[in-house]
Amino acid sequence: MLWVLAEQPDAFDSVELSLLRQLADDMAFGLSAQRIKQALHESESKFRLMAEASMVGVYMIQDGLFVYSNPYMAQAFGYSVEQLTGLSVADLVAPSDLDRVLENLRRRNTGEVQSLGYEFTGSRADGEIIQVEVFGSATVFNGKPCVVGTLIDITERQLLEQRLLLMERAIESSNNGIAISDLQQHDNPYIYVNPAFEQITGYQSEEILGRNGRVLLNGDTDQLAVDKLKQALHGKQSVEVVLRNYKRNGDMFWNDLSMAPVRDGEADATHFISIINDISESKQYEQQLEQLSYYDSLTGLANKTLLRDRLQQSIIQSSRSGRHSALLLLDLDRFKMLNQSLGYSATDEVLKTTARRIANTVRQGDTVARLGADDFAVVLHDLRDVADVVAITQQLMSAVSKPLDSGPEGMIITCSIGIAVYPQDGGDGEALLRNAEAAQFKAMENRNSFRFYTPEYNDRAQDRLTMEMELGKALERQEFVLHYQPKVDLASGTINGAEALIRWQHPERGLVPPTEFIPLAEDTGLITQIGAWAMQQACETIQQINQRCDLSLQIAVNLSAKQFSDSQLPQIISRTLSASGLEPELLECELTESMLMDDPDGALDIMRRLKKIGVAVALDDFGTGYSSLSYLKRFPIDTLKIDRSFVQDIPGDAQDMAIARAIIALAETLDLYVVAEGVETQEQQDFLQHERCNSMQGYLFSRPLPEDEFEALLLEKLQQQWDSDY
DSSP states (O other), X not given: OOOOOOSSTTOXXXXXXXXXXXXXHHHHHHHHHHHHHHHHHHHHHHHHHHHHHOSSEEEEEETTEEEEEOHXXXXXXXXXXXXXXXXXXXXXXXXXXXXXXXXXXXXXXXXXXXXXXXXXXXXXXXXXXXXXXXXXXXXXETTEEEEEEEEEEOHHHHHHHHHHHHHHHHHHHOSSEEEEEETTSTTOOEEEEOHHHHHHHOOXXXXXXXXXXXXXXXXXXXXXXXXXHHHHHXXXXXXXXXXXXXXXXXXXXXXXXXXXXXXXXXXXXXEEEEEEOBOHHXXXXXXXXXXXXXXXXXXXXXXXXXXXXXXXXXXXXXXXXXXXXXXXEEEETTHHHHHHHHOHHXXXXXXXXXXXXXHHHSOTTOEEEEEETTEEEXXXXXESSHHHHHHHHXXXXXXXXXXXXXXXXXXXXXXXXXXEEETTTXXXXXXXXXXXXXXHHHHHHHSSOEEEOOHHHHHHHHHHHHHHHHHHHHTTTTOEEEEEXXXXXXXXXXXXXXEEEEEEEXXXXXXXXXXXXXXXXXXXXXXXXXXXXXXXXXXXXXXXXXXXXXXXOEEEEEOXXXXXXXXXXXXXXXXXXXXXXXXXXXXXXXXXXXXXXHOHHHHHHHHHHHHHHTOEEEEEEETSSOOOTHHHHHSOOOEEEEOGGGTTTTTTOHHHHHHHHHHHHHHHHTTOEEEEEOOOSHHHHXXXXXXXXXXXXXXXXXXXXXXXXXXXXXXXXXXXXXXXXX
């Protein structure tokens, strides 16, 4: 308001008043414009402050150029505000999205749309690609159309969304069952399960959501893993357990369960994530491995590993109670011959029958194990005295020796048992095993018997170990020698060959018979080297004797099972013959029936290759096994040797005489040569001559002789024949 004062009333006329009013209006307008300008300036300052502090990009585009941008907008594209001002839209948009962005800008400038929001791919100053979300509206600035709007860099958000989508897809496609339970709801129900959970459990999501996970236990809460699970849930801690769970149809499966809490910002658990995995197959495989690790696959009995554990447990219990434990080692008598005669399938049935008989005889709580082949073991627990051991052992021997259902009708298997008792025979499992084995060796000498351990048995075991060590050096020290037992033609009485028999000339023990060291050589594997040496020595010796005496004597050499099973045997024999100069037909390889029964097809192949070389083949100890007579037709055999057990009681034993007659007649029918072993009396020789047996060997004519004595005997007989002829 403008005030003008005058000393006199009506001092201003109408013109002056009009001018004063106009002056007042002008002054009022000036003051009002100043206030508006000030208000606009304040508004612009507020806008700039807000825009420049904003976490959203703010821009204005006019004629396709940026005329304004705030710092966020410039920073998002890697420019300063000054650098961004004046740039075109094309400078900030990736080529792939440029046409679409320009079309959207055109539509807003022309008024087709007033506002529009969308996403596009931006290009920063450094060439990096970003994803942005933009919103813009058409307006007019300084009389020209323009677009103003906001922009947000959504690159990180899109990456997060992609990761979340990927995680969601991973959970949905996972082979492991995944479930989420809500700890904030009553009874902590499931609020999510993935398809794998449905497939593993058989529950569809609509059936399981809202229910507690204990539904999978189906009442089977008597598991240690359940207690562990409850403790973890109560303490809201992670846990991993394997427990029995049940599908919707009631089928049990082994669940490898992992559970972990999900915590909020205040570290309080709000949910649990459960990962379930059906490991029933691997659990079954694990049980199979355990079965293989601790139990014999053929009989189902404990194996040696489990036996040691049970034996140690028994010793611990006995030490606490003051009572006894006993270890029985049981070996089936003549099982090797049975195996060779019946074959593996039949003997497996014998072993299973024996295992059942032993298991059914011992007391509940005792342990029965199979240690391998025909070796069994029994751990007797909680014994009062040795009388208990004797009673159970006798029951075992009686049970084992009952006639078998399989094999030859009425066949009986006996056993030999060695016994060691805790504490007197050993304070630990290894000592009991060692001493029971020593007692078993003693029992096997008589067969169908049992022996308790005594300290002297260890002396015998030590002696065997010493002999084993010395045997390994005997070949190197040239301690082996060959003796030659003549074969005599029964028709003419002349020597027509010899059998080479190995002896061990021990520097301290003297002459060790083959019955003592051959089994040891077979057990240790030295028999192959010893056998090769014997064949080479025999061939060289008989060739030299034949040359000196102008004869063609045949030499018979025994082959071990390991030699005969070697596919290189024919080549080895060929090299031996070539080195010695001996004609192949003057070498006869003696085999036992058991060698043919072990692997008939392999034996036939080896024998055919030997025959191709020209070597003769003899079947030793004929009639003592269970082999089929059809093998005589199948195998290329030249000679049958009648075992001494069928000769020694001739002529007193009618059965032995009948067997000898049958073998000779069979051989004659098959055009085989027959040699009788163990002829010691003139009556035996007369009988064999009468039955037309071809040859004999035995003490009646000569014991096995060293090389020089054999040659001397040979020359003596030749001289006698020469004298009788002239």
